Amino acid sequence: xxxxxTRWGVGxxxxxxxxxxxxxxxxxxxxxxxxxxFGNIQFQGFGLLGEIFHRPxxxxxxxxxxxxxxxxxxxGTLIGASLAMVRARxxxxxxxxxxxxxxxxxxxxxxxxxxxxxxFAGADGLASRLLGMNWVTAALFQPSGLxxxxxxxxxxxxxxxxxxxxxWNVSQYGHAARLNGAHPWTVWRTVELPLAAPSxxxxxxxxxxxxxxxxxxxxALSTVYRFPTLTYSxxxxxxxxxxxFDMAGVLAFYLVVLLAMAMTVLLWSLRRSRFDFLNxxxxxxxxxxxxxxxxxxxxxxxxxxxxxxxxxxSSLCVSLMKKAGNKLVWPNLTLDHYFSLFAASSTxxxxxxxxxxxxxxxTIAAIAAGISIIIGFxxxxxxxxxxxxxxxxxxxxxxxxxxVPGIVMGIGYIFVWNQKWLETFNLHLYGSPSLxxxxxxxxxVPYAVRVxxxxxxxISSSILNAAAVQGAGTLARxxxxxxxxxxxxxxxxxxxxxxxxxxxxxxTSMLQPANYVLMPLVIDQAFEFGRYGYATAATVLSGGMxxxxxxxxxxxxxxxxxxxxxxxxxRTKIQERHTHTVQQGGSxxxxxx
Amino acid sequence: xxxxxxxRLSGMSLLLVLVTAGCGGGTITxxxxxxxxxxxxxVSSTAEGSSSLAQEDxxxxxxxxxxxxxxxxxxxxxxQTGYKIEAVHxxxxxxLAKIEAEQGNPQWDVVMMDGxxxxxxxxxxxxLMTDWTPDHIGNLTEYGSSLVPEDHAYTPIxxxxxxxxxxxxxxxxxxxxxxxWDEFFEYKGTAGQADPAVAAPAYPLVSxxxxxxxxxxxxxxxxxxxxxxxxxxxxxxxxxxALVSGEIDIAALQESNAYDLKLSGEPVELVxxxxxxxxxxxxxxxxxxxxxxAAAKAFVEFMLEPETQQMLxxxxxxxxxxxxxxxGVEARKERETNATFILPPAEWAAEHEVQIKTWFADQNVN
Numbered sequence: 001x002x003x004x005x006t007r008w009g010v011g012x013x014x015x016x017x018x019x020x021x022x023x024x025x026x027x028x029x030x031x032x033x034x035x036x037x038f039g040n041i042q043f044q045g046f047g048l049l050g051e052i053f054h055r056p057x058x059x060x061x062x063x064x065x066x067x068x069x070x071x072x073x074x075x076g077t078l079i080g081a082s083l084a085m086v087r088a089r090x091x092x093x094x095x096x097x098x099x100x101x102x103x104x105x106x107x108x109x110x111x112x113x114x115x116x117x118x119x120f121a122g123a124d125g126l127a128s129r130l131l132g133m134n135w136v137t138a139a140l141f142q143p144s145g146l147x148x149x150x151x152x153x154x155x156x157x158x159x160x161x162x163x164x165x166x167x168w169n170v171s172q173y174g175h176a177a178r179l180n181g182a183h184p185w186t187v188w189r190t191v192e193l194p195l196a197a198p199s200x201x202x203x204x205x206x207x208x209x210x211x212x213x214x215x216x217x218x219x220a221l222s223t224v225y226r227f228p229t230l231t232y233s234x235x236x237x238x239x240x241x242x243x244x245f246d247m248a249g250v251l252a253f254y255l256v257v258l259l260a261m262a263m264t265v266l267l268w269s270l271r272r273s274r275f276d277f278l279n280x281x282x283x284x285x286x287x288x289x290x291x292x293x294x295x296x297x298x299x300x301x302x303x304x305x306x307x308x309x310x311x312x313x314s315s316l317c318v319s320l321m322k323k324a325g326n327k328l329v330w331p332n333l334t335l336d337h338y339f340s341l342f343a344a345s346s347t348x349x350x351x352x353x354x355x356x357x358x359x360x361x362x363t364i365a366a367i368a369a370g371i372s373i374i375i376g377f378x379x380x381x382x383x384x385x386x387x388x389x390x391x392x393x394x395x396x397x398x399x400x401x402x403x404v405p406g407i408v409m410g411i412g413y414i415f416v417w418n419q420k421w422l423e424t425f426n427l428h429l430y431g432s433p434s435l436x437x438x439x440x441x442x443x444x445v446p447y448a449v450r451v452x453x454x455x456x457x458x459i460s461s462s463i464l465n466a467a468a469v470q471g472a473g474t475l476a477r478x479x480x481x482x483x484x485x486x487x488x489x490x491x492x493x494x495x496x497x498x499x500x501x502x503x504x505x506x507x508t509s510m511l512q513p514a515n516y517v518l519m520p521l522v523i524d525q526a527f528e529f530g531r532y533g534y535a536t537a538a539t540v541l542s543g544g545m546x547x548x549x550x551x552x553x554x555x556x557x558x559x560x561x562x563x564x565x566x567x568x569x570x571r572t573k574i575q576e577r578h579t580h581t582v583q584q585g586g587s588x589x590x591x592x593x
Numbered sequence: 594x595x596x597x598x599x600x601r602l603s604g605m606s607l608l609l610v611l612v613t614a615g616c617g618g619g620t621i622t623x624x625x626x627x628x629x630x631x632x633x634x635x636v637s638s639t640a641e642g643s644s645s646l647a648q649e650d651x652x653x654x655x656x657x658x659x660x661x662x663x664x665x666x667x668x669x670x671x672x673q674t675g676y677k678i679e680a681v682h683x684x685x686x687x688x689l690a691k692i693e694a695e696q697g698n699p700q701w702d703v704v705m706m707d708g709x710x711x712x713x714x715x716x717x718x719x720x721l722m723t724d725w726t727p728d729h730i731g732n733l734t735e736y737g738s739s740l741v742p743e744d745h746a747y748t749p750i751x752x753x754x755x756x757x758x759x760x761x762x763x764x765x766x767x768x769x770x771x772x773x774w775d776e777f778f779e780y781k782g783t784a785g786q787a788d789p790a791v792a793a794p795a796y797p798l799v800s801x802x803x804x805x806x807x808x809x810x811x812x813x814x815x816x817x818x819x820x821x822x823x824x825x826x827x828x829x830x831x832x833x834x835a836l837v838s839g840e841i842d843i844a845a846l847q848e849s850n851a852y853d854l855k856l857s858g859e860p861v862e863l864v865x866x867x868x869x870x871x872x873x874x875x876x877x878x879x880x881x882x883x884x885x886x887a888a889a890k891a892f893v894e895f896m897l898e899p900e901t902q903q904m905l906x907x908x909x910x911x912x913x914x915x916x917x918x919x920x921g922v923e924a925r926k927e928r929e930t931n932a933t934f935i936l937p938p939a940e941w942a943a944e945h946e947v948q949i950k951t952w953f954a955d956q957n958v959n
Contacts, residue, residue, distance in 0.1 A: 037697050056955040123836040226788075226825060228958065236790040239686030240950055242714050243693035349664055349682035367886040422700075431700055514656060514681040514700075529828050 005386025008474060012378045013390055016397035019442045023412025024404055028256065030415075037415040041289025043582035050252050059575055062231040062254055065212050068229060069258070071147035072154055073208035079151060079303065080158025080207070081200050085192075086296060091287035094300040101304045102156040107499030109520065111216030112539050113153050115527055118220055119318050119536070126314050130328055141225035150217060154210050154309040164454065165199030198269040204560030205266040209403045212258055220527075230255045231405045238411065245411065252408045259303030259403040267395065312543075319536035337533035341541060350529040352522040354538050358381075358545065361502050361519035364433065368440035369448075369498035375441070376448025376493060381478055383449075384456040385464055402446035406439075410510025413439055431513045440505045444497035451459040451496055456482070493588070495550045502546050650885040651722050654679050655702035656894065658688045660793060661912055662705070662876070662888060662905055669904070670895050676888040685711070685793025690830060692720065702883040703892050705750065706823040707793055709740070709874040710800060710942025716746035717943060725890065729897035737918030740874060742939060747878035750896050751905075752934060753915035754848035754870035755794035755801070756786065759833075762860040764842045773866050778814050785824040785832050785841040790954050792828045792846045796946065801871030803949055804937035812952060825957050836861060847873075852927065853911035865929040872934030875915070 032044055052058045087095055105113075117140070120126050127136035139145050169457055173195065177187045228236075230251050237247040290296065316578070317328060319337050326332045341354040381396050382388050401409065418430035430436035459482060467477050481524040508518045519542050526535035613955055654677040657667060667680035683691060685706050692701060693713065699720075704712070715721055723744040730741065733749070740749040758777055760770040771777040777784070787795040803811035815823075824840075826832040829847040836844045837859045846863070848870065854861040877896050879889040896899055902922040906913050916932050924932075 055951075056958050058959040121841040122834075124834050226827075226957070236788075238690045239684070240790050242711075242718070242947070245693070412692060415697075418695055418698050418700070420698045427697075430695075430698075451821050479662070509687075514679050528828070528830060530834070 003215065005382060005474065006388055009382040009386060009388030009390065009394065012375065012382060013394050013397060015375065016379070016394070016445065016455055019438055020397055020401045020409075020445065023409050023416050023442075024252075024256070026415040027249050027252050027408050027414040028243075029249070030245045031253055034246040034249075037419070039296070044246065048246060049253065051250065052070035052254060057165055057228060057233060058251065061228045061230050061251070064227055065230040065258065067143065068146060068218075068227075069212040069262075070148065071144065072150040072211040073204040075147055075151035076155040076207040076211075077158040077200060077204040080155035080160075080203060081162040081196075083155070083300065083303065084159045084162035085188075085196070086269075086299075087159075090290060090292040090293070090296060091289045092296045094297045094304075097304065098300050101308050102159050103496075104151060106156045106160070106305060107546075108153075108498060108543070109216060109500075110153060110214050111220050111520070111524065112315070112503065112543065113311045114217045115523070115535065115539065116151075116314045117149050119308050119532065120314035126317060129311045129326075130317075141221070143227065146218075146221060146225075147226060149221070150211050150214075152303075153205075153217065153311075154207045154214075155307070157206040157210055161203035161206060162196060162199050165196050202266055202269040205262050205269065209259055209262045211264070212255065212262070213403045213405045215405045215407055230258075231407065234405070235407055238407070248408070248411065252404075255408070260401075263396070263403070265397065266399075267392075302468065312540075315536040315539050315551045319540050320534050321533070336487030337537035338541065340534060341537055349524060350530060351534055352517045352525055354541070356517040357472070357519040357522040357538075358542055360433070360517060361542075362546075363551075364437055364440055364518075365498050365501035367437050368444055368501045369494050370438075371440045372444035372448045372489065372497045373452075373494050374446055376452050376497075377478070377483075377490070379445075380452035380456045381482060384459075385461050385477075385482075398449040399446050401442045406443065406504060406507035407510060409439065409442065410507050410584060413507075413511055413515045430511075433513055433516060436508065436511050436513070436518075439511055441452060441502045443504055443507065444501050448493050451489055451493035452486060455486040459485055475505055487561065488557075491554070493554060499546060499550055502542075620710035627634070631954055642810045650887045653677065653885060655883070655885045655888045655892070656681060656690060656700060657703045657705060657706040657947050658683055658701045660688060660707060665905065665908070666705075666896070666901070669901070670892055674888075674895065676891055677736070678888070678892065683792070686791065689715075698838070699880050699882050702880050702885055702889045703877060704772050704880070705874050705875065705877040706895070707753075707755070707873040708797055708942075709747065709876050709939040710796065710946055712747050712878050713742070713829045713939035713943040714877050714946065715878070716742075716744065720881060721746045722881050722883065722886070722889075725879070727890070727893050728896055729894050732897045732899065732919045734918055734920050740918070740936075746819070748875040748893050748897065749918050750870050750875045750877055751915045751918050752874050752900065752936070754865070754932070754934065755797035755873035757848050757851050757870050758843060758864040758866060759836060759846040759851040759854070759861055760843045760864070761836055761839055761841075762862050764839055767862065770864055773868060774805070774865055775865075777843065777845065778818050780843055781821070782842040783822060783824065783840070784843045784845075785826055786845040787829045787832050788825050788827050788848070788957070789950050794829060796914075797873040797942075797952065798845055798871045799953060800937055800945065800949060801935040804941060805868075805935050808949075810946065811949075815953070816956060819956055823848070833861075848928075849911035849914045856911075856927065864933060867933075868936040869933040872936035874936060 026037065031048055032046060033041060033045055035042060052062060063578050083098060087098060118125065121136045121140045123137050125137070127133045140149060173191045174187050178184070182190070212229075213231065218227065218229045218232050219235065221227065232256070233253045236249045237244045237251060320333055320335070321328065322332050322334045322336070340351075377396075379394060383391055383394060388394065413435060414430055417428070417435055419428070422428040429438070435506065463481055464477050467481055472480070503520045503523075508520050509524070512518060512521060519538075523535050523538050523542070526532075526538065596684060610745070655861065657663060657678055657680040659666075659680060660683060663680035663682045667678050670676065671678050681862060685708055688706055689711055692699070692704065703757050704715075706712070710720070713733055716723065725748045726745050727748055730738075730748070733741070736752075737749050740752075758771055758774075764782075771780055788796065789795040789799045799811075799815075802814075805811075824835070826835060829850045832844055832846055833850045834852055835841050836846065837854060848863075851861065851863040855863060877893050879886070883889050897919060898923045902917045902919045906915065906917050906922055906924055914928055916934075
């Protein structure tokens with residue numbers, strides 16, 4: 001078992017190294033060896049790394065990133081953790097809505113949310129023109145305002161982390177304390193909070209990582225407010241002439257340093273707690289029905305209205321308005337923007353074809369989701385059930401693409417995959433959709449791994465050991481034992497990976513094959529050229545379609561599982577009439593709980 | 594018992610990338626094939642008069658990277674000459690980033706974009722085909738001919754204003770609006786411009802003013818203006834919106850954006866300063882490593898034809914606001930008839946690009 005586990009581990013680690021770590025390394029190497037990938041090796045020294053303390057723009061970008069990350073992590077965790085604790089403890093009507101909303105925010109691409117916020121709060125936006133709230137622009141487009149916007153978009157990571165831990169850990173200790181006469185508040189303060197603390201730290205770290213590495217939100221927000229962050233300065237270093245890949249490398253280096261520090265905290269808190277975010281746990285706390293749910297429902301709905309209602313609502317409004325600046329009245333309403341989605345031809349670069357973009361993006365996301373799930377399954381298996389020595393590296397490789405911005409990965413991919421010698425092996429993938437697929441897989445792997453790790457944690461390794469003793473190989477154990485037990489979370493992982501892959505903007509804009517239309521580009525181009533109607537209609541329709549696909553697959557999957565469970569149960573009943581067997585069909589997926 | 598399978602599968606996990614590569618390889622042809630369909634001409638028809646040149650070519654599709662007109666010129670070129678061409682639209686910065694990132698193995702054949710300084714810099718670093726003179730070079734106007742570089746690394750196609758002075762008519766009267774760049778920089782209210790680090794036309798703007806005033810005085814004036822609260826927007830689109838909404842009173846706004854807003858009835862009027870507007874020269878250049886030089890050259894010749902330029906100058910979009918550099922072509926009527934430009938020499942613009950952009954970016958930090 002040990003050897004075979006190692007083989008699988010080495011294989012999958014190598015794969016992750018090639019698709020995730022190598023492109024990142026390529027960008028970082030540029031800081032000291034510019035020209036490395038152009039056949040011109042010259043050592044530049046480490047001098048450029050120190051520049052960050054001298055160049056005001058770089059220093060400011062680093063500071064902005066750090067402050068934005070910390071502020072968002074604090075605020076986002078406060079929101080996420082409080083909602084999660086409330087949700088884990090009490091049963092209230094809007095709870096399901098909250099779960100659905102959190103998933104929606106998690107897979108919604110940040111540039112789409114940002115577009116909504118800009119349409120709402122910009123000087124020309126809905127808040128001032130429609131609602132007469134002129135103060136909104138000044139209030140939101142300043143550092144603490146950005147933190148609020150970011151926190152409202154990123155809190156789901158903290159929510160899911162804390163929810164997973166709170167639901168799992170507390171019951172028996174809490175009950176013991178209560179039996180000894182402790183007040184519920186005392187129980188929460190002295191038992192539940194300390195137990196949840198590692199998960200809160202982990203949640204905050206994840207929010208920090210996601211905020212610092214995010215490109216979509218700062219990029220869109222800086223169209224109205226200049227607030228250079230590291231990712232944005234990398235973007236402008238790449239897009240200036242002569243292009244400074246070495247500068248991008250330096251900035252990427254500092255970004256990676258920040259993320260490495262955050263990740264150390266994350267791994268430390270991981271060790272201290274049995275936690276995993278995005279998971280599907282079997283044992284759950286029984287929720288209490290509070291005396292009055294009015295307050296809980298009120299708070300939940302207010303948060304959802306702010307985090308989803310504002311950006312999505314603004315996009316929806318603009319997509320239905322003839323002229324975005326005018327009032328929301330009958331004569332100004334139209335469905336023309338939606339009709340124009342189907343009329344546009346792909347030859348206009350300001351208004352790319354919606355249909356083509358949707359088709360390409362869905363196909364790529366579906367392939368990438370499928371493959372990333374297989375990779376995620378193997379990674380989670382190796383991490384959970386084997387004694388593979390390099391587990392730490394595997395952990396790192398499997399999470400790093402969550403943290404490193406797509407734009408950095410994008411350049412790295414060009415460096416690695418646009419080499420002449422690759423042509424002789426027919427592996428010159430740059431400029432072909434297959435490189436996009438690989439890049440999207442790299443982006444989806446962290447989600448695939450995390451979701452599956454969560455459910456793998458619930459399986460006792462003794463079953464696998466028993467199977468191994470009986471002579472079952474690793475593959476047989478994976479297919480016949482683990483797979484049936486985790487199938488629900490596998491479905492969830494596929495859907496998450498799919499959802500997060502459809503709209504990956506930064507990567508697609510770097511790696512897009514010539515004139516290959518993709519959904520995020522359709523939206524981004526139209527938005528950039530001021531075609532807000534087209535951009536928002538495309539956002540609303542494509543977002544709706546992706547959501548519909550996810551919900552349909554979810555329902556179909558559940559139905560198939562139920563059907564196969566019933567069949568299995570009937571068969572068991574016939575075979576062993578006297579034995580009462582409960583078939584465990586895997587961990588219940590909590591989307592609809 | 595499952596040893597063979599086990600080995601095979603661990604091998605397969607390694608080869609997963611390669612497998613996807615193989616599968617994807619199939620899609621490349623279908624993908625680009627379908628989009629080629631609209632632009633590519635039948636393979637059988639070869640270009641007239643260039644059949645001897647055409648023999649150097651592989652006959653494969655050439656790639657044009659451009660920041661304007663790409664959607665229009667490519668199909669027309671393919672129709673007229675029979676060469677296969679795929680035009681890809683990028684912003685100016687994006688096109689340059691792509692060209693640089695691909696330098697190990699260039700995927701482009703022709704680039705056509707604004708900013709002769711950046712193209713000059715590419716030429717100086719050996720990216721471009723030099724010492725080839727187009728047959729149609731004589732079509733250029735006198736002004737156009739004066740902009741042709743000695744080594745013929747690029748060919749000037751047209752010129753437009755990277756910025757004119759635009760003002761919000763709800764906030765300023767014609768008399769109050771600045772008439773010259775000096776007045777613009779002395780304006781006491783709120784003003785805006787695009788970011789030279791991000792927007793393609795913004796470096797031509799900044800470099801023209803730095804050239805006009807000299808670097809020291811340029812820095813001094815900009816520093817003063819930034820102290821007064823000059824707002825810098827990443828691109829001209831958001832800059833225009835800010836002007837319309839009244840967030841700023843005046844803007845150094847790209848010509849096409851300014852005319853676009855004015856003609857669509859927004860409260861925007863523009864001033865073409867007498868000393869000239871900072872010019873943005875559109876040029877076409879050929880990759881030194883192109884495998885299809887005949888087709889690439891044919892494209893440059895095509896851009897120098899009066900019919901091509903007239904077609905572009907007659908488009909019903911703001912892209913058609915430019916000064917054609919080919920004789921016998923009429924510019925749009927709605928535009929300033931006596932358009933003059935401040936245009937630093939390409940060498941100067943290329944030489945000072947890093948210095949000016951770095952200075953600007955570091956000043957402009959909140």
